[in-house]
Amino acid sequence: MNKKMIKSSLLALMLVLVVGCVSKTSHDVIRIGSKDFTENEIVAEIYALALEDAGYNVKRQMNISSSVIHKSITSKQIDLYPEYTGTGLISILKQKTINDPRKCYEAVKTAYNKKYHMTWLDYAKANDGQGLFVSKKISEQYGIKKISDLQKHASELRFASQGEFDEREDGLPVLEKVYGRFDWKSTKVYDNGLKYEVVEKKQADVAPAYTTEGKLSETNKFVLLEDDKQCWAPYNLAPVVRNETLKKFPKIKTALNKVDQTLDTATMTKLNAQVDVQHKEYADVAKTYYESIKDQ
Incomplete structure (x- = not known):
């Protein structure tokens, strides 16, 4: 075998090895x-x-x-x-x-x-399921740490709704089915993006949220309530x-x-x-x- 043939064989072998490696990686x-x-x-x-x-x-x-x-x-x-x-x-x-x-x-x-x-x-x-939160001040004032606590004080609290929560099957309807009726002091519909602002500014006291929303990390301002009767599906x-x-x-x-x-x-x-x-x-x-x- 001459040098040219050896060189060609080596190149062919290298090509096979490279293709094999690429194929394996892919x-x-x-x-x-x-x-x-x-x-x-x-x-x-x-x-x-x-x-x-x-x-x-x-x-x-x-x-x-x-x-x-x-x-x-x-x-x-x-x-x-x-x-x-x-x-x-x-x-x-x-x-x-x-x-x-x-x-x-x-x-x-x-x-x-x-x-x-x-x-x-x-x-x-x-x-990352459905939940409710209140302001830190309201939690301390009324001793509200779980949803059953909230239900007892609903008539003293203002609810910041997002509209669809009141109608959606896995929203307020199932909440009231499990905990009983929530007779809010008042209820008003707000844009979802404003709920933390209106609670912080004391324009409302309680609002729905998903349980891993970033703003809930501000525990000096907001308290996520325990769903103590497992009203909502786990996510x-x-x-x-x-x-x-x-x-x-x-x-x-x-x-x-x-x-x-x-x-x-x-x-x-x-x-x-x-x-x-x-x-x-x-x-x-x-x-x-x-x-x-x-x-x-």
């Missing part, structure tokens, strides 16, 4: 999606960092519309994303509300595996993973379950606040948080 990518709002982007980014730390090659597909992300995973465009137990049960599976967090989780876990060939990994304590965070992906990359389970063990409602609220109130980038917030928990 094949081994884990595609993580997120919904199109702050909290989901933060959590998806934390998941991505955890998987990269575990040695996986990750592709991020963030900011997918909440209305189409389920289709994205069922059509294999993504491999996993953060979902909420209540969303899975009510919006995707079209089942009746289960108010107990563990039973809700078990229901979606079983149904998703059977119907969609997907696995719900461990759920976090973080619950606990958990990774949803295609079974095919989990079988191929089994260490995903350990890496992501470790993350979810650290996420409770108060922690998630503070992370959301860093983006929505302090205007930091979600990726920076996720990285700082992951660095703080990765060696735990």
Whole structure:
């Protein structure tokens, strides 16, 4: 074999090796999606960092519309994303509300595996569900820490409604079904974006909110009330993973379950606040948080 033939053979061998490496890398990518709002982007980014730390090659597909992300995973465009137990049960599976967090989780876990060939990994304590908050002053003045306390003092308090909350099945109707009638001193409809301002400025005393909204981290101003009778469905965070992906990359389970063990409602609220109130980038917030928990 002459030098030219040897050189050609070596080049061909190198090309095969390069193509093989590229093919392997592409094949081994884990595609993580997120919904199109702050909290989901933060959590998806934390998941991505955890998987990269575990040695996986990750592709991020963030900011997918909440209305189409389920289709994205069922059509294999993504491999996993953060979902909420209540969303899975009510919006995707079209089942009746289960108010107990563990039973809700078990229901979606079983149904998703059977119907969609997907696995719900461990759920976090973080619950992004429906709630009510009052000002710190009102909480202290009337001793209101839970919704049953609020119901007893409703006639002394002004309610800042967002309109649809009064009519929506999972809003005021179910609240009054469980706790009894709320005879507010007054009720007025405000734009959702103004609710914290009107409560802080004492134009109203109580308003509905989702339980991990960033402004609720300002505990010197606002008190999120405990839903002590479990009126509303739980919306606990958990990774949803295609079974095919989990079988191929089994260490995903350990890496992501470790993350979810650290996420409770108060922690998630503070992370959301860093983006929505302090205007930091979600990726920076996720990285700082992951660095703080990765060696735990």
